[in-house]
Amino acid sequence: MRSISQKFPPGPRPLPLIGNLHILNLKRPQKTFVELSKKYGSVFTVHMGMQKMVVLAGYETVKDALVHHANEFGERAFVPIFEDINKGFGLPFSHGETWKVMRRFTLSSMRDFGMGKRTIEDKIIEENEYLIKHFHSQEGKPFDVAVITNAAVANIITSIVLGHRFDYNHPALLKLTKLVTENLRMVGSPMVTLYNLYPFVKFLPGTHKIILQNIKEIHSFLRKTFLKSRKELNSDDQRSFIDAFLVKEEEEKTNPNSHFHEVNLISVVTTLFTAGTDTTSATLQWSCLLMMKYPEIQRKVQEEIERVVGSQQPTSGHRKLMPYTDAVLHEVQRFGNIVPLSLPRETTVDVTFKGYFLPKGTFIIPLLESVLYDKTQFEKPEEFNPQHFLDSEGRFVKKDALMNFGAGRRVCIGETLARMELFVFFATLLQKFTLRLPPGVTQVDLTPAIGLITPPKPFKICAFSRF
Numbered sequence: 248m249r250s251i252s253q254k255f256p257p258g259p260r261p262l263p264l265i266g267n268l269h270i271l272n273l274k275r276p277q278k279t280f281v282e283l284s285k286k287y288g289s290v291f292t293v294h295m296g297m298q299k300m301v302v303l304a305g306y307e308t309v310k311d312a313l314v315h316h317a318n319e320f321g322e323r324a325f326v327p328i329f330e331d332i333n334k335g336f337g338l339p340f341s342h343g344e345t346w347k348v349m350r351r352f353t354l355s356s357m358r359d360f361g362m363g364k365r366t367i368e369d370k371i372i373e374e375n376e377y378l379i380k381h382f383h384s385q386e387g388k389p390f391d392v393a394v395i396t397n398a399a400v401a402n403i404i405t406s407i408v409l410g411h412r413f414d415y416n417h418p419a420l421l422k423l424t425k426l427v428t429e430n431l432r433m434v435g436s437p438m439v440t441l442y443n444l445y446p447f448v449k450f451l452p453g454t455h456k457i458i459l460q461n462i463k464e465i466h467s468f469l470r471k472t473f474l475k476s477r478k479e480l481n482s483d484d485q486r487s488f489i490d491a492f493l494v495k496e497e498e499e500k501t502n503p504n505s506h507f508h509e510v511n512l513i514s515v516v517t518t519l520f521t522a523g524t525d526t527t528s529a530t531l532q533w534s535c536l537l538m539m540k541y542p543e544i545q546r547k548v549q550e551e552i553e554r555v556v557g558s559q560q561p562t563s564g565h566r567k568l569m570p571y572t573d574a575v576l577h578e579v580q581r582f583g584n585i586v587p588l589s590l591p592r593e594t595t596v597d598v599t600f601k602g603y604f605l606p607k608g609t610f611i612i613p614l615l616e617s618v619l620y621d622k623t624q625f626e627k628p629e630e631f632n633p634q635h636f637l638d639s640e641g642r643f644v645k646k647d648a649l650m651n652f653g654a655g656r657r658v659c660i661g662e663t664l665a666r667m668e669l670f671v672f673f674a675t676l677l678q679k680f681t682l683r684l685p686p687g688v689t690q691v692d693l694t695p696a697i698g699l700i701t702p703p704k705p706f707k708i709c710a711f712s713r714f
């Protein structure tokens with residue numbers, strides 16, 4: 248008999264060919280995984296078709312793997328649709344040495360960008376003014392907030408990548424955000440899950456083909472519009488990401504050991520758009536929806552803004568003085584739970600974890616939903632309750648279990664940027680407007696959309712100017 252240390256984690260019995268697919272909620276697999284964790288514990292196996300996957304559930308286990316065993320769980324898993332899309336390049340789904348070079352380059356370029364005369368926060372504040380103007384222009388009538396939050400957040404990325412923004416109705420910006428959003432919905436759809444499990448259906452028509460066609464369009468759009476418009480820019484003091492890339496590429500040409508040639512500029516830029524737009528925008532959409540659902544919480548945020556910021560521009564410097572607003576935004580990120588399955592990992596070596604043996608190359612799902620809704624960490628996880636991040640004196644309490652950006656070696660590189668955007672956008676919106684449900688709408692639907700990133704389902708808001 249095998250000792251426990253050589254055993255693979257337990258799980259439901261698989262059927263031939265389909266594994267456990269018959270018991271899986273393909274639209275929201277996280278829901279099935281949470282249920283299975285109640286029966287099999289915090290480390291268990293599911294068979295998705297013929298692919299064996301190990302799910303890690305709950306704060307303690309996910310943290311133990313991603314942080315305390317950072318190297319062992321530090322590789323990204325191979326997922327057919329992402330390999331097709333990125334061809335080994337886009338940062339979130341790259342591997343080995345290529346990943347290291349891309350991550351280092353992306354991080355250092357983002358840091359350099361923030362060290363110019365105008366900081367990233369200056370850019371966010373500038374964009375915020377356009378966002379506010381747009382809200383004003385709606386004159387309290389119902390409008391779809393997703394289109395505009397997508398455009399505003401995408402503009403922060405275009406500022407980083409190109410050094411300039413687009414008008415919200417610019418066809419290029421609208422097209423780019425539409426393609427990116429569509430793809431993020433489709434990569435998490437049941438059809439594409441099936442494609443990932445049975446990639447030999449590659450040659451048949453299906454959603455995976457539409458995704459690849461969209462990617463082609465995104466690439467050619469970026470190549471044409473962005474690289475062309477870069478040439479037309481007046482050079483200013485602000486180095487854009489593309490400038491940094493071209494300089495680095497030139498420098499590395501003479502280095503025979505360099506892996507930099509493996510970095511594909513268009514893939515890096517596509518990644519920043521894909522990873523950096525819908526995520527932050529989805530969180531902003533949750534913040535608007537939840538403020539309409541809980542007007543008394545909205546009012547308390549507005550009171551704190553009045554007391555601390557008054558009519559000044561809210562900046563990240565105000566955050567420490569605004570524990571209630573900070574707690575509300577943290578709770579929005581927890582409750583919104585926009586990347587419920589995180590991005591899959593793979594073990595880099597044979598590892599014995601929690602008494603189970605996981606061979607090198609095991610496909611790992613760090614179930615973030617089970618972390619953000621962990622009862623041992625949050626008193627009433629199913630409720631939207633800013634008290635989760637406040638003590639009895641009303642002071643802000645940081646919670647390590649708010650792991651919405653992942654953790655460890657492959658932790659999100661956009662966390663600082665996203666947190667700054669969220670604070671400035673959210674605080675300014677509530678400083679200037681009261682958000683209400685459109686006339687005749689009495690119920691707020693908190694069911695998330697389906698996809699890899701899960702914003703709320705489409706909804707409309709009315710923004711009433713406060714002054």
Ligand code: HEM
Nearest residue numbers: 338339522523526527586652653654657658659660661665
């Ligand atoms: C609220 C906003 C965001 C959330 C909730 C979020 C969440 C995540 C999560 C869960 C991961 C996987 C981490 C892991 O494997 O442990 C990730 C990875 C990543 N994110 Fe974000 N993200 C956000 C915003 C951004 C932004 C603004 C950018 C870029 C400007 C970005 C770029 C990336 C990249 C490049 C990766 C892959 C990192 C790697 O594999 O080395 N994200 N993000």
